[in-house]
Amino acid sequence: MSISLNNVSYSYRSNFQTVNALNGVSYDFEPGKCYAIIGESGSGKTTLLSLMAGLDVPTEGEVIIDGISTRNWDRCKLLRDSISVIYQDDNLFPLLTVQENIRYPLDLKKVTKEDAMAKIREVRKRVGLHSSYNKRFPRHLSSSEQQRVAIARALAKGCSVILADEPTDNPDSTNTHNIVEILTSLAHVDGCTVIIVTHDYTVAEQVDVVLYMVDGCWRESED
Ligand SMILES: Nc1ncnc2c1ncn2[C@@H]1O[C@H](COP(=O)(O)OP(=O)(O)OP(=O)(O)O)[C@@H](O)[C@H]1O
Ligand SMILES: [Mg+2]
Known part of the structure; x- marks a missing residue:
């Protein structure tokens, strides 16, 4: 799916103050590429990522997904069928095992048990999780293992846009590298539109396109 930002602005408004979080951002994201949005x-x-997921609509401008403004998308359909958001934490259903978490979107699609099991095996291997993880619960996994499960679930869902918020906020740089490698493969092998938002500048080396964000606007380059 293509995602176009058309002069997007967003303000958080309360009785006390207005925060202008995004100020006239435009860009066209294409399928099959992995992007990093890097900023302090x-x-x-995160505001931009929420708008791209269709969780909210811009105060001004448009987010266009496959030619349709998010104002006109059925938000539930978009999140159920097409877009997966991977957060740093809280990705998984805490009372479901790893296997049940990955299986959840397959059950929604009424996939048969046999096909679901084959798919779970396939996506678990893709993200490097051994079958011994199947029966474990999210609270017994490290944060990067939880992210792998979330990516496996996105893969099982077969969605075409992956939005990852700070998947790299991890003290272990090898893990960070591996998670970004899995995400880039979703773009290059599966043809997904993958957008990673992070403040980790090292991610720039692994992705196709890097966009730098400062005070709700794009900045031309790293310096
Ligand atoms: N719910 C909210 N109400 C008011 N202001 C908010 C709200 N959420 C975010 N903001 C403000 O909007 C601006 C952008 O916030 P945002 O969360 O998008 O930044 P970010 O780049 O994701 O930061 P971080 O790297 O810390 O996650 C900040 O000034 C923040 O204080
Ligand atoms: Mg954020």
Whole structure:
């Protein structure tokens, strides 16, 4: 799926103040590519990601997904069928095992048990999780293992857009590298549109396109 940002602005408004989190951002994201949006804390990355997931609509401008403004998309359909958001934490259903978490979107699609098991095996291997993880619960996994399960579930769902918020906020740089490698393969092998938002500048080396965000606007380059 293509995602176009058309002069997107977003403000958080309360009785006390208005915060302009995004200020007229435009860009066209294409399928089959992995993008990193890099910026300091508070620069507007998570806000932009929420708009691209269709969780909210811009205050001004449009987010266009496959030619249709998110104002006109059925938000539930978009998130159920097409877009997966991977957060740093809280990705998984805590009371379901790893296998049940991955299986969840397959059950929604009424996939047969046999096909579901084959798919779970396939996606678990893709993200490097051994079958011994099947019966474990999310609280017994490290944060990067939880992210792998979330990516496996996105793969099982077969969605065409993956939005990952700070998947790299991990003290172990090998794990960070591996998670970004899995995400880039979703773009290059599966043809997904993959967008990673992070403040980790090292991610820039692994992706196809890097966009730098400062105070809700694009900045031309790293310096
Ligand atoms: N619910 C909210 N109400 C008011 N202001 C908010 C809200 N959420 C975010 N903001 C403000 O909007 C701006 C952008 O926030 P956002 O969360 O998008 O930044 P970010 O780049 O994701 O930061 P981080 O790297 O810390 O996650 C910040 O100034 C933040 O304080
Ligand atoms: Mg954020």
